[in-house]
């Protein structure tokens with residue numbers, strides 16, 4: 001009986017979390033994202049901007065209604081051997097469907113991997129400080 005209950009709980013947990021692509025645990029918020037352009041990893045001389053549509057919703061909201069995210073910063077971040085760095089500032093625009101369009105994302109092809117980091121938007125925001133990062137995903 002206990003085993004069945006555990007199994008059921010596991011299944012239920014997976015169902016309720018199914019559409020949470022990135023969990024921002026500290027603010028109880030889920031992120032769904034899709035690339036509307038790219039992602040382009042630019043070689044030398046190329047200049048293709050990528051665009052990401054991002055929806056934020058409360059973790060426990062089964063209807064996944066989009067919420068406003070004042071105070072959350074979307075930040076492309078490159079991890080290389082021995083160094084990390086960002087890129088030029090992105091543009092974040094609110095869409096009528098409640099999601100956000102993150103545009104002007106400029107990614108260069110390098111010996112490393114790009115991440116999209118969701119950070120707390122504060123004056124002293126530091127993309128290398130794990131305490132300032134709410135969640136992230138690796139760009140593949």
Ligand SMILES: [Cu+2]
Pocket residue numbers: 078080085110111112
């Ligand atoms: Cu680099």
